[in-house]
Amino acid sequence: MAGLAAAAPDRLALVDLDSRGQELRRITRGGLWQAIGRISRSIAALPEGPVLVNPAGSIDFAMAFLGALHAGRLAITAPDFASARLRTRALEIAAVAGPVLVLTSDQQVADFTAAGHAACAVAALDGGAEAPLISWPDNRPAFVQYSSGSMAAPRGIAITHGNLTANQQMIAATFGTTEQDVTVTWLPRHHDMGLIGSLLQSLWQGLPCFSMPPMGFLQRPMVWLRAAQTHGATILGAPSFGYALCLRRIDPGQAAGLDLSRVRIAFCGAEPIDGSMLADFAARFAPAGFAETALLPCYGMAEATLMATTMRAGQGMIRSARGHVSCGSAPPGASFALRDAVSGLVSPAVQEGEICISGPHVSPGLWSRDGDAIHPFDRDLLQDGQRWLRTGDLGYRQGDSLFPVDRLDDAITLHGRTLPAADLENQVRHSAPPGTVEAVAAFAADRSVVVLLELARNPGCTEEEILQQVTEGFTHAFGLGVKARSVPRGTLPRTSSGKIRRAAARTEYLSPLRPGTVPEGN
Amino acid sequence: MTSDNAGLSAVALEMRDWLADYISSVLDVDRADFPYDTGFDALGLDSVEAVILAGMMEERFGIAIDPSELYNHPTATRFARHVAGQAGGPRTAEGAGTGIAG
Numbered sequence: 001m002a003g004l005a006a007a008a009p010d011r012l013a014l015v016d017l018d019s020r021g022q023e024l025r026r027i028t029r030g031g032l033w034q035a036i037g038r039i040s041r042s043i044a045a046l047p048e049g050p051v052l053v054n055p056a057g058s059i060d061f062a063m064a065f066l067g068a069l070h071a072g073r074l075a076i077t078a079p080d081f082a083s084a085r086l087r088t089r090a091l092e093i094a095a096v097a098g099p100v101l102v103l104t105s106d107q108q109v110a111d112f113t114a115a116g117h118a119a120c121a122v123a124a125l126d127g128g129a130e131a132p133l134i135s136w137p138d139n140r141p142a143f144v145q146y147s148s149g150s151m152a153a154p155r156g157i158a159i160t161h162g163n164l165t166a167n168q169q170m171i172a173a174t175f176g177t178t179e180q181d182v183t184v185t186w187l188p189r190h191h192d193m194g195l196i197g198s199l200l201q202s203l204w205q206g207l208p209c210f211s212m213p214p215m216g217f218l219q220r221p222m223v224w225l226r227a228a229q230t231h232g233a234t235i236l237g238a239p240s241f242g243y244a245l246c247l248r249r250i251d252p253g254q255a256a257g258l259d260l261s262r263v264r265i266a267f268c269g270a271e272p273i274d275g276s277m278l279a280d281f282a283a284r285f286a287p288a289g290f291a292e293t294a295l296l297p298c299y300g301m302a303e304a305t306l307m308a309t310t311m312r313a314g315q316g317m318i319r320s321a322r323g324h325v326s327c328g329s330a331p332p333g334a335s336f337a338l339r340d341a342v343s344g345l346v347s348p349a350v351q352e353g354e355i356c357i358s359g360p361h362v363s364p365g366l367w368s369r370d371g372d373a374i375h376p377f378d379r380d381l382l383q384d385g386q387r388w389l390r391t392g393d394l395g396y397r398q399g400d401s402l403f404p405v406d407r408l409d410d411a412i413t414l415h416g417r418t419l420p421a422a423d424l425e426n427q428v429r430h431s432a433p434p435g436t437v438e439a440v441a442a443f444a445a446d447r448s449v450v451v452l453l454e455l456a457r458n459p460g461c462t463e464e465e466i467l468q469q470v471t472e473g474f475t476h477a478f479g480l481g482v483k484a485r486s487v488p489r490g491t492l493p494r495t496s497s498g499k500i501r502r503a504a505a506r507t508e509y510l511s512p513l514r515p516g517t518v519p520e521g522n
Numbered sequence: 523m524t525s526d527n528a529g530l531s532a533v534a535l536e537m538r539d540w541l542a543d544y545i546s547s548v549l550d551v552d553r554a555d556f557p558y559d560t561g562f563d564a565l566g567l568d569s570v571e572a573v574i575l576a577g578m579m580e581e582r583f584g585i586a587i588d589p590s591e592l593y594n595h596p597t598a599t600r601f602a603r604h605v606a607g608q609a610g611g612p613r614t615a616e617g618a619g620t621g622i623a624g
Contacts, residue, residue: 083569083573083589083590084569084590084593085569215573215589218570218573218574218577219573219574219576219577219580219589220577220580221577245574249574249577249578249581498568498571
């Protein structure tokens with residue numbers, strides 16, 4: 001990065017857009033690099049301890065984050081106060097991490113101060129001389145990202161300087177990112193996809209990155225794509241949900257009015273990828289010049305810094321006969337393999353099992369404030385001298401290509417077979433008369449497969465007919481018996497984002513009162 | 523479960539109906555017996571879905587809506603009254619522009 005800034009200090013590095021796509025602020029490579037040097041010097045003068053960074057805007061965020069890294073301080077990433085929930089989250093992270101300083105935006109300083117933290121705006125540290133460039137050892141922790149989930153049991157994933165460098169090189173090699181590329185992103189920077197995949201990759205490879213607020217995208221997805229057109233974006237990225245929102249909100253007429261012909265990569269990861277939805281996205285935006293080959297499914301997680309496996313640029317999407325989306329192969333220098341459920345061994349010969357990853361991008365473990373220590377992951381596995389991280393995800397392979405399927409915790413093992421719950425649920429939906437099943441949870445109980453269904457309000461046929469068709473279709477497809485039950489609408493346990501919680505549904509089903517289920521014989 | 527007009531203007535009633543239509547289409551809430559005076563939180567409207575709702579309502583009514591106002595006026599009746607009160611004046615160029623296609 002220092003080299004890129006020195007080679008062409010006047011080239012554009014970062015641009016902040018508002019939620020309507022209007023430019024707020026821009027900075028060149030040279031300007032950014034100098035600010036990082038000055039902020040780094042101020043940070044280095046602080047007492048020992050981590051620095052929490054959560055400014056709104058990509059420019060302040062980059063200055064704070066990279067300023068901390070160059071000072072050799074552990075950076076803790078947290079969301080800006082874009083909503084009441086995110087504000088609470090950021091304050092919880094600060095309470096758990098105990099930063100020596102919170103580097104934030106003007107309007108967020110008071111809340112951190114009131115909570116007992118030393119806090120200041122990024123601009124307040126941006127003065128004085130630049131710090132000399134220091135190369136920190138690869139094994140030194142660079143930053144901590146708290147995984148989503150309860151802060152009662154915080155999981156602060158530590159990423160080292162070596163992890164970061166390795167994964168940036170992997171992304172650059174597989175995406176083929178160059179200075180000629182342009183990124184337009186709405187991804188939050190306190191999560192791996194926005195931080196590693198968009199912001200840092202852009203700075204690493206020297207391409208301009210235009211950032212808009214995530215809330216602005218959720219409210220007006222068209223702003224994202226119009227900004228992509230205006231600024232000539234060649235690289236876009238989002239979880240499956242982001243592309244689905246574009247489909248929901250942007251009709252064919254509006255889509256046809258755009259020009260997305262320069263987009264060569266639209267990466268998609270971070271949650272199970274819905275292949276038919278992505279194909280629909282490509283079809284909807286084809287009149288705007290969007291090339292289907294730009295679709296780039298990938299698989300990753302914060303424990304892998306970001307990227308674990310990926311399709312290569314220009315390959316497009318590949319789906320298996322089972323309907324799953326290929327997330328490609330491991331990038332150069334990294335590996336993935338599957339762990340056999342019976343033998344417990346990780347091997348390239350295993351065709352289906354728990355996805356395990358290995359390489360210089362894999363985090364050493366969880367950071368603990370007590371003693372500033374790193375604790376290895378519970379799911380680490382040492383086999384023949386090689387360290388593998390078990391991801392908890394189920395997948396299968398075809399050659400070198402990985403097809404992630406589901407969370408392993410939700411897979412059903414019955415009669416020596418491991419069946420992904422999502423596959424069983426898809427079969428249920430497929431077997432039932434169209435439009436009759438609103439929600440379904442599949443799990444193993446009482447030595448058989450149980451599926452609980454919430455039926456549509458006016459299904460147009462009887463409940464008995466629906467359950468019978470489901471049972472027949474299921475038995476035909478899997479050769480397994482199934483207990484299909486209807487439950488009242490809205491009674492299956494769900495996460496806050498509406499995802500069915502299968503394990504909780506199973507617990508309820510097995511409890512003596514069986515709340516929410518129709519008793520046998522009805 | 524008020525089915526009365528709660529003293530709302532015609533525009534506010536139209537907005538309240540739209541909110542009920544939209545929320546019952548994405549959450550498990552009965553449209554026929556829509557709880558106009560129950561908090562959005564209690565209906566299960568999460569923060570992401572609330573922002574999406576704000577965007578769709580902007581497009582439908584050609585006005586600008588700040589999603590955080592959903593928390594300050596957290597029922598269909600109250601939010602409709604609030605937004606309709608703001609929309610009473612001439613539509614701003616900015617608001618009309620959120621038809622997004624434009």
